[in-house]
Amino acid sequence: MEFIIVTGLSGAGKSHAVRCLEDLGYYAIDNMPPQLIREFVGLVKKTCGGVEKIAFVADIRGGRFFDDLKESLGYLETEGIEYKIMFMEASDEVLIRRYKETRRTHPLAVSGNMLEAIGQERRRLEKIRDRASFVIDTSNMKVAEFHQEIKRLLLSDQEANSFTVTVQSFGYKYGMPAEADWVLDLRFLPNPFYLASMKNLTGKSKKVREYVLGFPEAQAFIAGVADLILTLIPHYIREGKYNLVLALGCTGGQHRSVAVANRIAEILESRGKHVVVMHRDL
16 A cells, blocks of 8 residues: 655645546545545445545644654554655745635734745645655746656656547547547548448448558548657647547548548557557447
8 A cells, every 4th residue: 555645835736646547546635634544545445445545634634643654654653654755845925926826824923914824834744745756846947848847756757647549430420539639530431331342341341441441632631640649749748738539520420530540550669659559339
C-alpha cells in the first residue's frame, strides 16, 4: 500500500494535486482529519484489498494538525506502509490574489487580515514542510504545468511522458463519434463499395487496403496526418493532455476509413507510440 499525504498552504493547489493523483490511479480523499488515518487503513485492509495507492489532503482545518499527523505517520511506519508527503506552497502575493479571485476566506483569517493569516499558517506548517518528500511552489505554474510536475516527481520518465493515440474508423451514416478530438473525412477517396469485387469486403482485407492506399492522395493524407500527430504529441504533453482520439470517417465505416486508420496506426507504432485501434462500425 502506498500513501501520498497532500498538505501545504491554503490556496496553494492541494485540490488540483488530488485531481491529478486521481488521474494517476490513486484513491483520493479530500480534507481527511489526520487522526482518522489509522481507522481508514484498517478499513481498507478489511474491505478494499485491491486499493494499493491512496492519497489524501490534510490541512490545518483538521484539528490538532501536526500532533495528529505525526502520530498517524508513526502508525504507517510501524505497519510498514510507504508514504510520501507532498507540500504545496506559493508566495503571499499569489495566495492573496487567488483568494480574491475566488472570493473565498482563508481558514485562519478570523480578523479579516489575509496576510497575517497566511503568515500564521506558514509558521504552523513549518515542521511538516521540513518532513516533506516534495515541496512544490505553485506561484508561477499553470494547472497543466502543475500536473506535469506531479507526474515528473511520482512516475518514471517513460510513465510521465506516456501518450495514447486512439485511431478510430467510423461511418458518417451512423453519426460522428462524440469522444473524438479530431474528425477527418475520407470521402474524398474513391469508394470500393461500388466495385463488385470489394463491396462485401472491408478495409482489413488486402485487396481493399491495396486499392485505397494505392491512390497518391491517400498516401499524402496518411503521411501528413501521421507527421502532424508526431509533431504535436510533445506539445500536448506539455499542456497536460496525454491522449488523442483521431476519428477517420467514410460513408459506411467499412472500407476507406478502416484501411487508412490501420495504416496511420502502423506508422505511429513504428515510431514507438502507444496506439489503440478501434473500428466502430465494423
